[in-house]
Amino acid sequence: MPNPTAAMLVIGDEILSGRTRDANMYHLAGELTRHGIDLREVRVVSDDHDAIIAAVNALRAEHDHLFTSGGIGPTHDDITADAVAAAFGVPIDVRDDARALLAAHYEKSGAALNAARLRMARIPEGAELIDNPISAAPGFRLGNVLVMAGVPQIFEAMLAGVLPQLTGGAPLSSQSLRINRGEGEIAGPLGDLAREFADLSFGSYPFVRDGVFGAQIVIRGPDPARVDAAMLRLCRTFPDDAA
Amino acid sequence: MPNPTAAMLVIGDEILSGRTRDANMYHLAGELTRHGIDLREVRVVSDDHDAIIAAVNALRAEHDHLFTSGGIGPTHDDITADAVAAAFGVPIDVRDDARALLAAHYEKSGAALNAARLRMARIPEGAELIDNPISAAPGFRLGNVLVMAGVPQIFEAMLAGVLPQLTGGAPLSSQSLRINRGEGEIAGPLGDLAREFADLSFGSYPFVRDGVFGAQIVIRGPDPARVDAAMLRLCRTFPDDAA
Numbered sequence: 001m002p003n004p005t006a007a008m009l010v011i012g013d014e015i016l017s018g019r020t021r022d023a024n025m026y027h028l029a030g031e032l033t034r035h036g037i038d039l040r041e042v043r044v045v046s047d048d049h050d051a052i053i054a055a056v057n058a059l060r061a062e063h064d065h066l067f068t069s070g071g072i073g074p075t076h077d078d079i080t081a082d083a084v085a086a087a088f089g090v091p092i093d094v095r096d097d098a099r100a101l102l103a104a105h106y107e108k109s110g111a112a113l114n115a116a117r118l119r120m121a122r123i124p125e126g127a128e129l130i131d132n133p134i135s136a137a138p139g140f141r142l143g144n145v146l147v148m149a150g151v152p153q154i155f156e157a158m159l160a161g162v163l164p165q166l167t168g169g170a171p172l173s174s175q176s177l178r179i180n181r182g183e184g185e186i187a188g189p190l191g192d193l194a195r196e197f198a199d200l201s202f203g204s205y206p207f208v209r210d211g212v213f214g215a216q217i218v219i220r221g222p223d224p225a226r227v228d229a230a231m232l233r234l235c236r237t238f239p240d241d242a243a
Numbered sequence: 244m245p246n247p248t249a250a251m252l253v254i255g256d257e258i259l260s261g262r263t264r265d266a267n268m269y270h271l272a273g274e275l276t277r278h279g280i281d282l283r284e285v286r287v288v289s290d291d292h293d294a295i296i297a298a299v300n301a302l303r304a305e306h307d308h309l310f311t312s313g314g315i316g317p318t319h320d321d322i323t324a325d326a327v328a329a330a331f332g333v334p335i336d337v338r339d340d341a342r343a344l345l346a347a348h349y350e351k352s353g354a355a356l357n358a359a360r361l362r363m364a365r366i367p368e369g370a371e372l373i374d375n376p377i378s379a380a381p382g383f384r385l386g387n388v389l390v391m392a393g394v395p396q397i398f399e400a401m402l403a404g405v406l407p408q409l410t411g412g413a414p415l416s417s418q419s420l421r422i423n424r425g426e427g428e429i430a431g432p433l434g435d436l437a438r439e440f441a442d443l444s445f446g447s448y449p450f451v452r453d454g455v456f457g458a459q460i461v462i463r464g465p466d467p468a469r470v471d472a473a474m475l476r477l478c479r480t481f482p483d484d485a486a
Binding site: 013014015016017018019020021022025026027028029030031032033038039040041042043044045046047051073074075076077078106111114115116117119120134135150151153154176182183184185186187188190191194201202203204205206207208213215218220 | 256257258259260261262263264265268269270271272273274275276281282283284285286287288289290294316317318319320349354357358359360362363377378393394396397419425426427428429430431433434437444445446447448449450451456458461463
């Protein structure tokens with residue numbers, strides 16, 4: 001059975017303006033790979049109601065899971081929860097269970113549960129809450145869409161909570177070899193090997209380091225023995241250039 | 244006149260598997276902002292012919308410029324040029340001008356222009372070449388699509404070459420203020436200010452640092468005097484919490 005597929009939607013003007021370097025995509029990609037879920041597509045859109053709705057509806061229809069990151073805080077530019085509700089065509093309002101989480105959190109810290117903070121208890125009808133062990137304001141899961149915070153520490157904590165609940169496939173076995181020759185030198189034999197081991201995936205990731213061209217070759221597949229066999233052949237093909 | 248808009252398409256399994264952390268999106272976002280071009284959307288897709296075609300056609304129709312990154316090397320998994328040609332419905336083959344660039348480069352380095360390397364001279368009909376000062380293999384521009392390498396040093400060099408040829412708008416003026424209070428405390432007054440200065444954009448980017456919640460507030464707009472005025476008001480609103 002093929003692995004479940006996933007997409008990610010990053011919501012945030014700060015990424016698109018170059019002010020902030022996204023960290024959640026890289027983290028999610030690694031965690032999903034370890035869990036046996038194939039991340040197939042990522043989109044980054046701005047804090048725009050219609051753009052979020054269009055992306056949510058396109059991606060949730062195409063993939064088993066959709067993870068979103070960003071736009072669920074208390075400020076005027078946090079519009080993800082409302083946009084996701086609109087994408088599903090369901091109502092959204094402050095919900096008692098989410099409000100209770102926030103009330104308990106702010107009572108402990110002595111801060112007021114004011115109108116802005118109460119916005120973080122707006123949850124679409126039918127959604128399940130996702131635990132936020134850091135700052136209480138919950139994410140939520142609606143259908144196959146998991147809505148999570150953009151702040152990396154909170155995104156990572158939420159993901160650690162939800163990932164064990166999702167059915168994963170077989171994690172891919174993977175081996176890599178760095179070859180200190182330009183891709184143009186190795187592409188022919190590598191392509192031959194990829195055709196021979198057609199059940200495996202062969203990636204070639206070129207780099208330039210200190211003026212020297214090289215490539216990292218990554219072989220992936222569900223069967224570790226096959227990956228071993230292909231890697232052995234690869235090493236024998238380039239005996240003098242592997243690093 | 245509003246600024247031109249752009250989208251980016253990152254092509255590469257290595258990003259989606261979490262093996263590589265993308266660097267080109269962050270670089271492009273900053274460069275476009277400085278050039279007065281609004282980056283509106285980014286997509287990351289895998290090395291899949293149909294996925295690349297669909298994304299190229301969706302994004303080039305919606306934006307003034309589309310920048311792609313990755314998949315134009317000599318190995319079997321480099322399929323971007325063929326997919327872009329297919330997206331435009333034009334033929335693709337080894338082109339003499341691109342072959343001449345490669346031949347000159349490899350003659351100098353003493354390496355052979357073998358079949359794998361010759362693949363990098365495959366250019367869709369009607370495209371203009373984009374200069375690669377690092378490793379010669381060119382990118383290309385077809386319609387409003389700029390196809391560039393994935394290796395960050397080469398991507399950056401290609402971008403530096405093409406960006407001055409693109410008409411930019413007015414670079415946005417931008418000021419930011421770090422406030423060491425949780426977003427929930429500042430969201431109310433911040434929203435009021437955003438409504439009053441409706442011609443500006445107010446972003447609030449929360450963070451957790453050493454267990455303390457805070458937010459970076461960024462005010463952006465075409466008129467520096469208006470941004471100054473709004474920032475002055477913001478500082479007066481939170482006189483004790485600005486850092």
